[in-house]
Amino acid sequence: MSAMEIQRPPSTSSRQFAPPETVMVRPLLLKPQWMNGLSERLLLSHYVNNYGGAVRRVNAIRVRLAALDWARTPVFEINGLKREELIAAGSMILHEVYFDSLGGHGGNPPSGREEPPAELAHALERDFGSIMAWRAEFTGMAKALAGGSGWVILAWSERLGRLVNQWAADHAHCLAGATPILALDMYEHAYHLDFGAKAAAYVDQVMANLNWERIGARYLLAIGEGAGDDELFLPFGAPAHEEARISPEELKAALQGDGDRRPVLLDLCLPRDLPRRTDMLAGATMHAPAALPRWVEELPRGRPIAVYCICGFQVSGTAVTELRKRGYDARALVGGITAWHAIGGTTVPLDKSTYEEG
Numbered sequence: 001m002s003a004m005e006i007q008r009p010p011s012t013s014s015r016q017f018a019p020p021e022t023v024m025v026r027p028l029l030l031k032p033q034w035m036n037g038l039s040e041r042l043l044l045s046h047y048v049n050n051y052g053g054a055v056r057r058v059n060a061i062r063v064r065l066a067a068l069d070w071a072r073t074p075v076f077e078i079n080g081l082k083r084e085e086l087i088a089a090g091s092m093i094l095h096e097v098y099f100d101s102l103g104g105h106g107g108n109p110p111s112g113r114e115e116p117p118a119e120l121a122h123a124l125e126r127d128f129g130s131i132m133a134w135r136a137e138f139t140g141m142a143k144a145l146a147g148g149s150g151w152v153i154l155a156w157s158e159r160l161g162r163l164v165n166q167w168a169a170d171h172a173h174c175l176a177g178a179t180p181i182l183a184l185d186m187y188e189h190a191y192h193l194d195f196g197a198k199a200a201a202y203v204d205q206v207m208a209n210l211n212w213e214r215i216g217a218r219y220l221l222a223i224g225e226g227a228g229d230d231e232l233f234l235p236f237g238a239p240a241h242e243e244a245r246i247s248p249e250e251l252k253a254a255l256q257g258d259g260d261r262r263p264v265l266l267d268l269c270l271p272r273d274l275p276r277r278t279d280m281l282a283g284a285t286m287h288a289p290a291a292l293p294r295w296v297e298e299l300p301r302g303r304p305i306a307v308y309c310i311c312g313f314q315v316s317g318t319a320v321t322e323l324r325k326r327g328y329d330a331r332a333l334v335g336g337i338t339a340w341h342a343i344g345g346t347t348v349p350l351d352k353s354t355y356e357e358g
């Protein structure tokens with residue numbers, strides 16, 4: 001795989017729906033509202049602005065590169081664009097490894113007590129002596145980056161025949177040919193909102209939020225033994241069937257169409273989640289999921305329906321399953337309005353006038 005090909009997660013679920021030149025955003029797999037000591041405000045800001053920003057830069061740079069006359073473009077312009085492409089793509093991929101490595105299991109918050117699965121535990125013992133020894137090195141390296149920035153990466157190196165803890169000063173700093181299994185973001189934007197300058201406290205908190213199941217799946221994929229578990233790399237509760245999901249990029253394109261093929265937008269929100277909301281997609285109608293029998297009959301037949309919630313977990317997933325059972329052409333927005341924010345999708349202030357209270 002060349003450096004500029006974009007890494008696929010160990011999953012077939014995130015099939016590319018957008019045009020092939022567009023790199024699609026990956027949804028958050030963690031539930032930002034109940035992580036161990038990492039606030040929703042911090043996680044969403046990081047995901048939308050830093051991760052989403054990297055995805056948007058990769059796509060913008062690709063558009064520029066596609067239009068370039070390679071024989072006539074000044075070398076400083078070529079160098080600049082290719083350097084920025086490498087940095088943006090590296091940032092995007094490392095952020096995906098970072099966010100995918102965090103979160104609870106199923107619909108549950110992280111317990112902070114999970115351990116690596118058997119194959120990865122064995123490999124860590126083989127290559128570092130013990131899991132404790134690996135952890136001491138990994139967290140020691142991260143804390144040593146406090147006050148600076150960069151990444152600490154657990155990577156599988158085929159050439160070295162082992163797992164390594166790799167130091168990275170920036171997004172473009174990688175051990176050649178190695179595959180990242182776990183990445184710890186040590187840029188200030190990853191912790192400053194919650195921890196101020198206390199980077200060491202942030203490192204300990206990240207370790208208490210690891211999703212070892214997904215890290216283990218990445219390891220198996222890196223050594224060529226991964227079967228790929230679709231649901232593990234989809235937001236928990238998102239519809240299992242691809243035709244019941246729509247990517248933010250695909251929705252954006254569909255909304256630019258007109259007439260009957262333009263999707264009807266449904267914004268679903270649990271009453272307890274209303275305080276977490278400030279905006280919505282233009283033209284969407286907001287409803288309480290529990291009031292479905294009341295609002296479902298107003299939906300037009302024969303038009304596609306796009307349903308979204310905050311992050312694309314059970315709220316939109318359950319509703320889409322129910323709507324499809326009733327014969328509606330409904331699809332759940334992968335990653336919810338959060339992923340929509342990450343691609344730079346526009347929104348309007350929240351309008352709760354159609355919401356069923358009580």
Ligand SMILES: [Fe+2]
Pocket residue numbers: 046050051095185187189190
């Ligand atoms: Fe970051």
